[in-house]
Amino acid sequence: MTDGARSATPSGRTPREVATHCPYCALQCAMTLREEDGRVSVLPRQFPTNRGGLCQKGWTSAELLTHPERLTTPLLRDPASGKLRPASWDAALERVTTGIGEVQWRHGRDAVAVFGGGGLTNEKAYALGRFARVTLRTRHIDYNGRFCMSSAAAAGMRAFGVDRGLPFPLSDLGQADTLLLVGANPAETMPPLVRWLTELRQRGGKLIVVDPRATATARQADLHLQPLPGTDLAVANALLHIALTEGYVDSDYVATRTTGFADVRRTVAGWWPARAEALSGVPVADLEATVHALGTAERAIILTARGAEQHAKGVDTVTGFVNLALALGLPGRPGSGYGCLTGQGNGQGGREHGQKADQLPGYRRIDDPAARSHVAQVWGVPADELPGPGVPAYQLLDSLGTVDGPRALLVFGSNPVVSAPRATRIENRLRDLDLLVVADFLLSETAALADVVLPTAQWAEEDGTMTNLEGRVLRRRALRPPPTGVRTDLAILTDLATRMKGRAPSYRLVHRKGPLLTADSEAGSAADREREARAADPRTVFAELRRASAGGLADYAGISWERIDAADGVFWPCPREDGPDSPRLFADGFATPDGRARFHPVEHRPAAEEVCAQYPLYFTTGRVLAQYQSGTQTRRVAALRQAAPDAFVELHPDLADRLGVTDGEPVRVLSRRGEFRAPARLSPAIRPDTVFAPFHWGGAARANSVTNDAVDPVSGMPEFKICAVRVERVAS
Numbered sequence: 001m002t003d004g005a006r007s008a009t010p011s012g013r014t015p016r017e018v019a020t021h022c023p024y025c026a027l028q029c030a031m032t033l034r035e036e037d038g039r040v041s042v043l044p045r046q047f048p049t050n051r052g053g054l055c056q057k058g059w060t061s062a063e064l065l066t067h068p069e070r071l072t073t074p075l076l077r078d079p080a081s082g083k084l085r086p087a088s089w090d091a092a093l094e095r096v097t098t099g100i101g102e103v104q105w106r107h108g109r110d111a112v113a114v115f116g117g118g119g120l121t122n123e124k125a126y127a128l129g130r131f132a133r134v135t136l137r138t139r140h141i142d143y144n145g146r147f148c149m150s151s152a153a154a155a156g157m158r159a160f161g162v163d164r165g166l167p168f169p170l171s172d173l174g175q176a177d178t179l180l181l182v183g184a185n186p187a188e189t190m191p192p193l194v195r196w197l198t199e200l201r202q203r204g205g206k207l208i209v210v211d212p213r214a215t216a217t218a219r220q221a222d223l224h225l226q227p228l229p230g231t232d233l234a235v236a237n238a239l240l241h242i243a244l245t246e247g248y249v250d251s252d253y254v255a256t257r258t259t260g261f262a263d264v265r266r267t268v269a270g271w272w273p274a275r276a277e278a279l280s281g282v283p284v285a286d287l288e289a290t291v292h293a294l295g296t297a298e299r300a301i302i303l304t305a306r307g308a309e310q311h312a313k314g315v316d317t318v319t320g321f322v323n324l325a326l327a328l329g330l331p332g333r334p335g336s337g338y339g340c341l342t343g344q345g346n347g348q349g350g351r352e353h354g355q356k357a358d359q360l361p362g363y364r365r366i367d368d369p370a371a372r373s374h375v376a377q378v379w380g381v382p383a384d385e386l387p388g389p390g391v392p393a394y395q396l397l398d399s400l401g402t403v404d405g406p407r408a409l410l411v412f413g414s415n416p417v418v419s420a421p422r423a424t425r426i427e428n429r430l431r432d433l434d435l436l437v438v439a440d441f442l443l444s445e446t447a448a449l450a451d452v453v454l455p456t457a458q459w460a461e462e463d464g465t466m467t468n469l470e471g472r473v474l475r476r477r478a479l480r481p482p483p484t485g486v487r488t489d490l491a492i493l494t495d496l497a498t499r500m501k502g503r504a505p506s507y508r509l510v511h512r513k514g515p516l517l518t519a520d521s522e523a524g525s526a527a528d529r530e531r532e533a534r535a536a537d538p539r540t541v542f543a544e545l546r547r548a549s550a551g552g553l554a555d556y557a558g559i560s561w562e563r564i565d566a567a568d569g570v571f572w573p574c575p576r577e578d579g580p581d582s583p584r585l586f587a588d589g590f591a592t593p594d595g596r597a598r599f600h601p602v603e604h605r606p607a608a609e610e611v612c613a614q615y616p617l618y619f620t621t622g623r624v625l626a627q628y629q630s631g632t633q634t635r636r637v638a639a640l641r642q643a644a645p646d647a648f649v650e651l652h653p654d655l656a657d658r659l660g661v662t663d664g665e666p667v668r669v670l671s672r673r674g675e676f677r678a679p680a681r682l683s684p685a686i687r688p689d690t691v692f693a694p695f696h697w698g699g700a701a702r703a704n705s706v707t708n709d710a711v712d713p714v715s716g717m718p719e720f721k722i723c724a725v726r727v728e729r730v731a732s
């Protein structure tokens with residue numbers, strides 16, 4: 001089924017149904033939306049990934065379509081009162097274009113920055129990158145996916161020459177004999193995925209989880225390794241050390257399909273199991289049992305997620321597990337391999353098509369002359385007019401409003417006031433801007449600071465494509481048009497480009513000779529309006545995206561909406577419409593110049609901030625089942641608010657005893673960067689030396705007020721998962 005009317009209901013009206021996918025996480029569960037008498041309900045839909053399953057977030061996702069807090073008119077900050085006031089689209093967009101013009105006139109093109117999101121469709125991510133590079137001609141664009149899985153992306157690129165979250169279909173998990181899950185808690189983040197873990201265990205397979213907390217997923221595991229936060233890399237090196245000494249390394253595979261093992265062998269020689277136990281707290285016996293389970297399995301899979309990745313050494317930590325997978329000969333072997341569980345809905349596609357500071361569409365490098373030439377040709381601009389690489393998300397946000405940083409920021413689909421590390425500092429940076437523009441459908445904490453807020457369409461009101469955690473390109477289908485007063489992101493970008501046309505020398509404004517809008521057309525003409533409408537049409541944008549990605553690593557050239565409709569999605573790379581797609585990678589070779597995967601020696605190093613007398617506890621952040629990301633959406637859904645109404649601070653009962661804290665009592669968590677408050681939740685699931693809090697809430701309960709802004713030198717990933725704190729009773 002794609003979409004269409006169904007038989008009449010008792011009310012006499014004909015209900016409408018559309019087959020689409022959930023608006024939230026990267027599992028992109030299939031669902032059917034049904035509109036009946038104006039009311040939209042969610043029905044589960046069979047699909048190879050979720051097999052009819054949905055979590056509470058998916059079930060309740062339609063509630064926001066008619067939420068009373070939904071934005072349906074642009075807002076402009078009134079200089080006299082300092083308050084946001086309703087405004088016309090014309091006034092709001094005029095304020096944006098005038099503001100951008102003034103900032104660029106005074107401070108140069110790079111004084112305007114763009115910040116995107118991992119939830120935007122492929123079409124929107126592509127259009128946003130093109131808008132930044134061609135219209136604004138700024139090098140400053142990055143997105144919140146940098147905070148999500150950029151470390152795994154960088155590790156995958158350097159080992160395999162390509163970054164696709166799972167290089168095999170999700171269903172392979174159910175067929176594995178051993179699955180090692182590092183820093184992932186799908187039982188709370190992606191509940192329908194747990195069916196595959198259950199299937200694995202029912203077949204007699206082993207699930208091993210590495211996590212500092214005894215999470216809902218870890219409690220289902222056959223073996224739970226509970227390392228001290230920040231020591232996963234030592235664990236990975238010790239596992240490879242054991243694999244070597246116990247004879248589990250696949251020498252043929254290493255010799256014929258990889259390079260660089262000798263250096264890795266030397267590095268891990270220093271990670272004898274007792275040393276790793278002393279550092280991480282994971283018993284030697286558990287390390288040995290893990291290697292035995294992986295080494296004797298016919299089909300074994302190693303997966304990492306945010307727990308391993310969100311560190312200032314996240315790329316090296318992931319690389320440690322990739323090294324282990326390669327040494328065991330897993331990548332490319334049927335039913336085996338290494339993969340990363342992507343988090344955000346379009347975290348995968350969002351990083352493939354130009355939102356990242358250093359990338360052009362098709363996962364091309366922006367500093368590669370051939371890539372620039374290809375994309376510039378598609379965009380109809382000279383290659384030397386394309387800006388160079390910008391800076392990663394945190395560096396960008398931290399430079400806002402400073403002498404050398406951007407003075408204006410356009411935000412699409414992101415809420416960095418809650419989701420950025422050291423969030424108080426970032427909030428202040430945003431306040432220092434000359435112009436902050438936020439496109440969103442709810443007044444997020446970031447939108448509340450904006451000078452201009454542009455109300456956007458929701459997922460059920462737009463067409464497009466998403467790329468799930470398997471690299472499978474899916475169709476998002478509109479059930480109905482946006483409400484009056486609301487525009488799609490594509491329409492906003494197109495309108496802005498048109499308005500900027502010819503205003504000032506610093507504007508490129510529209511694609512000079514590009515296929516969608518041309519600078520030589522007169523603004524306001526019928527032909528111009530027609531071109532605008534075409535430019536805002538997601539199908540037209542996807543057609544251009546296909547051409548721009550052709551020949552790149554993430555090649556979508558052979559993927560059409562019709563082809564996606566005819567199957568259960570299409571896996572990239574897919575260079576030809578009449579050729580196959582790529583559900584499984586690496587069977588015949590890797591995407592490196594010599595076709596071999598590359599080992600990289602990686603050494604454990606301490607966290608950027610270790611505990612001390614003043615801040616004696618480790619702090620780590622994560623997610624809860626009923627909330628999503630910065631909570632802008634899920635905190636407003638009644639059923640989710642009821643299930644997870646507030647933030648909390650998880651403490652081990654022994655620690656609580658030492659601090660004199662009782663269950664439910666408000667506590668204050670302090671680091672060198674700030675503090676937040678939330679009720680204590682006592683649980684033996686956490687180590688006594690570690691404190692946990694979810695990051696979905698803002699205001700006084702904002703966990704990111706204390707997190708560390710140290711970043712990984714390769715990926716730019718901030719160290720969300722470990723910093724030093726102390727916990728105090730609020731009463732004290």
Ligand code: SF4
Nearest residue numbers: 022025028029055058
């Ligand atoms: S697991 Fe993810 S995609 Fe599936 S219903 Fe829940 S939030 Fe939506």
